[in-house]
């Protein structure tokens with residue numbers, strides 16, 4: 292029962308501010324004569340018409356699939372490379388300057404370049420997402436692997452842990468808080484790049500549709516797209532937190548214990 | 558069984574400040590011997606254990622185990638680290654921590670389960686086997702680390718101040734547990750401690766180290782009866798005599814004018 296109540300409380304805390312902001316938007320925009328800032332009520336009426344009449348499948352889904360592909364690839368390559376670089380001092384010293392350089396390039400400027408190389412199709416967009424998302428994942432993984440406690444490493448060595456189980460039971464879990472930090476940064480970056488890659492050259496997708504609306508002066512429709520993007524970003528980050536808090540339960544436990552909380556003994 | 562010959566370890570070097578932790582150490586442990594290692598803080602006891610375990614390459618000299626030179630952690634050796642808390646895997650439960658090295662050695666599942674339960678019970682921690690290390694007190698964590706080393710059934714056991722964080726009563730219990738294990742399993746033990754009483758009570762022999770740069774100051778045979786008891790053994794005149802002798806040795810080791818023991 293108390294669990295239920297605390298859950299309700301949490302939901303309330305999370306939703307309170309957005310609801311207030313929406314209300315303010317609703318009230319101040321009601322009866323707005325400004326062509327570019329239509330009343331929220333009008334935007335919300337268009338929302339259903341615009342998105343639930345096939346565009347979910349024809350535009351939203353392709354966008355999300357490209358995001359999933361680019362993000363997953365970035366995670367695999369970033370974590371894989373990060374482990375290799377983080378484990379070897381020599382390799383780290385060689386590639387670190389290159390990594391810093393790569394991270395410093397704003398990913399959107401790669402869009403024109405990648406368009407030349409990979410054309411206008413899905414692969415270009417996936418590459419754009421990949422090339423932006425990989426840096427935070429890679430650099431955080433390198434840091435995480437490098438910072439594995441040396442006593443733990445020595446423990447693994449004295450018990451002669453094999454390479455495979457050292458990776459699974461020692462290096463990956465030890466670096467996982469950092470890896471997740473990188474994955475979280477990459478997720479918000481990925482959503483931005485998903486939209487941007489569709490603004491240049493595309494025939495489907497959320498970014499493409501929003502730009503189309505804007506060019507056709509379909510302003511309420513354009514706003515409804517922006518709201519949908521917000522909802523998608525929010526949903527994905529919620530999903531991410533869920534996965535993260537499951538995977539890092541031990542880590543949260545330690546932090547709680549260090550702050551003098553009383554973790555349950557189960 | 559375990560030969561340490563002319564061991565020297567200098568940290569750093571390469572132009573920067575270098576620390577000579579060990580100057581020249583030579584001693585031998587027979588198979589099944591329980592030797593305690595005492596010395597002033599910072600004299601290089603941990604460094605010595607790391608060299609013996611093959612975790613750290615010595616600057617000069619060598620370590621041999623059963624005739625074989627040690628370059629990396631050899632099979633059948635377990636170590637209880639001074640930083641016991643950091644040596645436990647925080648993402649595993651206490652039982653999983655004890656079980657992990659057994660998995661690496663391909664011990665069958667049923668046997669693993671038994672060993673884990675048995676050793677955790679022997680250090681009085683059967684109730685917290687499914688808890689995580691960070692949910693335990695320092696002393697309990699230390700006992701998990703000890704249980705892990707014991708369950709591994711090593712031939713050589715290196716222990717770096719393993720009883721430092723436990724209360725006096727638990728400490729006495731663990732001392733008796735360790736002697737019991739040692740007598741039953743015939744394992745060779747090198748035991749580092751700050752506590753002179755503990756060294757005399759546990760050991761068949763006490764090796765005293767000098768201040769850094771470190772050499773062996775003295776090597777004292779402890780001729781107490783094999784069956785030891787916390788009350789009566791500690792009351793023996795020989796116990797008191799050994800204790801005073803080692804105490805004086807350490808005082809001299811600290812002041813640095815100790816005679817140097819040569820075997």
Ligand SMILES: Nc1ncnc2c1ncn2[C@@H]1O[C@H](COP(=O)(O)OP(=O)(O)OP(=O)(O)O)[C@@H](O)[C@H]1O
Nearest residue numbers: 568569576578597598599600601602603604605769
């Ligand atoms: N990784 C290292 N790099 C440089 N110097 C080190 C390193 N580890 C230890 N030392 C130095 O070597 C000397 C011996 O250290 P060590 O930890 O072996 O001592 P100890 O006898 O175990 O001390 P304690 O009784 O406090 O545990 C110290 O002067 C220490 O500062």
Ligand SMILES: [Mg+2]
Nearest residue numbers: 602603604639
């Ligand atoms: Mg030490």
